[in-house]
Amino acid sequence: MAEAVFAVSAVLILAGAIGVVASRNPVHAALFLVQTLVGVAVLFVLNDAHFLAAVQVVVYAGAIVILFLFVIMLLGVDKAEELRIEPIFGQRPLAAVVGAALAAVLGTVVITGTDVLTGLRRAGGDRALDGDATDIERMGRVLFSDFAFAVEITAALLTVAVVGAVVLTRRASRSDVAASGDA
Amino acid sequence: MSGTLVLAADPMLAGDIGLVEVVLTLAKVVVAFAFLLVAVMLMIWFERKLLGGMHQRFGPTIAGPFGILQTLADGTKLFFKEDLVPDRSDRFVFKLAPYLSLVPAFLAFAIVPLGGDFNNGGQVEWWGRTTYLQVADPPIGILLFLAMSSVAVYGVMLAGWSSGSKYPLLGSVRASAQMVSYEAALGLAVASIVLVTGGLSTHDMVAVQAAEGYFGIIPRWNVIVTGLVPFIVFMIAGTAELNRPPFDLVEAEQELVGGFHTEYSSIRFALFFLAEFMNTITMSAIIVTLFFGGPAGPVLVSEVGGVGIAWAWGVVWFFLKLFVLLFCFVWMRATLPRFRYDQLMDLGWKALIPVALGWFLFLTALDVGRDRGWSEAAVTIVSLLVFAGAASLLVRAVRSGRRSRDLEAARPEADPVEERS
Numbered sequence: 001m002a003e004a005v006f007a008v009s010a011v012l013i014l015a016g017a018i019g020v021v022a023s024r025n026p027v028h029a030a031l032f033l034v035q036t037l038v039g040v041a042v043l044f045v046l047n048d049a050h051f052l053a054a055v056q057v058v059v060y061a062g063a064i065v066i067l068f069l070f071v072i073m074l075l076g077v078d079k080a081e082e083l084r085i086e087p088i089f090g091q092r093p094l095a096a097v098v099g100a101a102l103a104a105v106l107g108t109v110v111i112t113g114t115d116v117l118t119g120l121r122r123a124g125g126d127r128a129l130d131g132d133a134t135d136i137e138r139m140g141r142v143l144f145s146d147f148a149f150a151v152e153i154t155a156a157l158l159t160v161a162v163v164g165a166v167v168l169t170r171r172a173s174r175s176d177v178a179a180s181g182d183a
Numbered sequence: 184m185s186g187t188l189v190l191a192a193d194p195m196l197a198g199d200i201g202l203v204e205v206v207l208t209l210a211k212v213v214v215a216f217a218f219l220l221v222a223v224m225l226m227i228w229f230e231r232k233l234l235g236g237m238h239q240r241f242g243p244t245i246a247g248p249f250g251i252l253q254t255l256a257d258g259t260k261l262f263f264k265e266d267l268v269p270d271r272s273d274r275f276v277f278k279l280a281p282y283l284s285l286v287p288a289f290l291a292f293a294i295v296p297l298g299g300d301f302n303n304g305g306q307v308e309w310w311g312r313t314t315y316l317q318v319a320d321p322p323i324g325i326l327l328f329l330a331m332s333s334v335a336v337y338g339v340m341l342a343g344w345s346s347g348s349k350y351p352l353l354g355s356v357r358a359s360a361q362m363v364s365y366e367a368a369l370g371l372a373v374a375s376i377v378l379v380t381g382g383l384s385t386h387d388m389v390a391v392q393a394a395e396g397y398f399g400i401i402p403r404w405n406v407i408v409t410g411l412v413p414f415i416v417f418m419i420a421g422t423a424e425l426n427r428p429p430f431d432l433v434e435a436e437q438e439l440v441g442g443f444h445t446e447y448s449s450i451r452f453a454l455f456f457l458a459e460f461m462n463t464i465t466m467s468a469i470i471v472t473l474f475f476g477g478p479a480g481p482v483l484v485s486e487v488g489g490v491g492i493a494w495a496w497g498v499v500w501f502f503l504k505l506f507v508l509l510f511c512f513v514w515m516r517a518t519l520p521r522f523r524y525d526q527l528m529d530l531g532w533k534a535l536i537p538v539a540l541g542w543f544l545f546l547t548a549l550d551v552g553r554d555r556g557w558s559e560a561a562v563t564i565v566s567l568l569v570f571a572g573a574a575s576l577l578v579r580a581v582r583s584g585r586r587s588r589d590l591e592a593a594r595p596e597a598d599p600v601e602e603r604s
């Protein structure tokens with residue numbers, strides 16, 4: 001049963017991933033991304049990580065890709081792109097190299113797992129708490145004890161990002177520009 | 184030009200023109216004008232009255248007993264309409280979008296407990312199997328509802344985009360911005376409930392609310408336990424999430440024709456319609472579950488002819504509560520005028536989210552205080568002081584932001600500087 005679910009969702013994930021890269025229309029690419037994300041959520045459920053699955057759908061599918069779609073629609077770039085022009089020189093050969101490196105890393109991860117086919121390995125190492133606490137309890141405990149600093153740093157980072165975005169989108173009035181021009 | 188000036192064939196104006204003639208003419212003008220105005224009023228009434236009689240239209244007050252067959256008639260009509268797919272549309276996404284609206288509405292309803300005797304754990308025993316009276320009780324519980332409401336945005340967004348025309352696109356961008364904005368407030372209100380329940384399962388939420396209440400008569404519903412504020416926030420944010428009036432800017436027909444489903448017709452439009460009403464029912468059911476104790480309630484008659492029917496009372500209470508909430512949704516639609524778009528965003532971001540967040544922190548402080556044995560009164564006073572301080576800071580920030588925006592708009596040279604490098 002678990003193998004069957006894994007096989008189906010693996011096919012969904014990989015097909016979605018290929019679709020993201022291969023589709024010419026950005027909106028279609030975003031939809032394929034949703035397919036991949038939902039497939040990953042299914043894998044989380046398969047591993048009893050129900051909370052992660054819910055977060056995967058709420059945050060990634062429900063917020064981030066929606067934001068992508070927003071930008072695509074508002075900028076009106078929902079047409080096929082001209083692919084012959086290379087805006088940054090040397091970008092494509094470099095992408096090939098990085099892609100090969102990534103494939104090598106991922107391949108190593110899969111092969112060194114306990115199951116060679118699926119790359120199965122125990123997540124969390126010694127940190128995985130046993131007992132009958134639900135995954136959400138365990139995660140909350142770990143996040144707000146061992147990783148409290150990381151959580152707070154992330155919160156600060158996000159706040160800075162929001163403030164930065166507001167400052168960047170604020171229209172500069174002419175007097176401000178003149179003042180900075182004099183300096 | 185020669186000869187006498189002829190103003191009209193009216194013999195009154197042929198001779199000298201004095202005061203009497205002027206007054207008479209003015210009176211004629213006024214009478215003619217007034218007649219036309221009054222006649223328009225009467226004509227509108229006359230036309231509608233006659234058409235009403237000639238159409239023999241069977242509306243929701245007449246068709247069938249209590250007019251109950253009206254929906255069947257609507258459905259039949261929609262089935263027989265032509266199914267149009269616009270030429271410039273993205274055909275696959277256009278056909279997919281209605282289902283993306285429909286499926287989340289179905290799935291979210293699965294976690295709603297529909298019945299059961301919650302004075303006894305809320306389980307039912309049918310044919311020797313013990314089960315809950317709900318389709319599913321997943322470990323993520325109420326998060327499934329939040330996940331589904333965020334997925335439901337796709338239906339609206341893609342419908343507008345794939346239609347390949349302007350108004351649907353504008354409508355869908357507007358709708359998805361609204362739904363994404365209000366999801367945050369919705370989630371924060373749910374977080375308060377999760378806090379007092381101590382878990383995510385909807386079954387547990389009802390079980391906690393079914394416990395002994397206050398003074399023997401007031402039930403232990405979350406709407407009271409969490410102090411009304413999360414309920415109000417959830418109700419407003421939920422209405423906005425449903426795109427129902429007064430938040431139906433999505434289909435403001437004066438501005439956007441029909442909004443995101445302008446290009447849809449026939450059965451595909453019916454699917455959107457179905458999803459909208461299903462979402463309303465699901466949202467009401469979720470509100471009943473979260474704030475009004477779901478199927479929890481007294482068991483008046485526990486047995487009829489040796490067959491235990493205690494669980495059926497849960498169903499009765501649930502549907503009664505659901506009905507009251509659905510009535511409230513219709514009531515709001517009939518009473519409140521539509522918001523303007525900036526008012527909508529202001530309400531969501533500057534009022535609902537801060538209030539929901541502040542109240543959540545207050546409940547958390549109370550919870551921690553109970554754990555540590557702090558005085559509840561002291562915790563409340565300190566929290567309220569912090570709350571007031573934060574609120575005044577926020578109000579100041581909003582006000583100064585508005586002032587500088589006004590200043591910038593008032594300055595003559597304030598037109599945006601082109602940013603090209």
